[in-house]
Amino acid sequence: MLSHVDHANPERIPLEACIETLRGRLEAVSRIQGGHTYYQEELRIFNEVANEQGWFLPSAPAELSLPPSDEGNEHQVWFREAHGTFLKATWPGFFGLRVVYRPDEESKASPIDYLERWLLHNAFFADQVRFLGVVPTPDGNRLIVEQPAIAGTPATCEA
Secondary structure, eight states, X not given: OOOOSOTTSTTOBOHHHHHHHHHHHHHHHHHHHTSOOOHXXXXXXXXXXXXXXXXXXXXXXXXXXXOOSEEOSSEEEEEETTTTEEEEEEOTTOOXXXXXXXXXXOSBOOHHHHHHHHHHHHHXXXXXXXXXXXXXXXXXXXXXXXXXOOOOOOOOSOO
């Protein structure tokens, strides 16, 4: 299988290629077993594909050793002033929650769901969030994305 990593710019892994590869693998597994994949299976599939495609980073970005600029339910966030971007790292082993899921499914999002949401975000908001890779930790993988900073004013309740 060909790697989707842009070797001229190793910090660029196209989300479209990631999702295409991951969804293809999920569909193949679903056809073989005659049903939907489940959370633990999606974690395994993601790890297999990430390993095959070289998405595991050789070392964590330096920012991860610094206090974050902000954090939320899904990420820790660092402002990269020199790049005009935000670096976002998921909490170890946590990739957010699913918005819609079947009663027999896990409510936690898999790494595949997480990356798919970013692809949709880029499409709907004309953003350019990039997937930088995966940092393994003892508590679980952290997915790293970079999002351009956008100048603006915070929304108000009246607006």
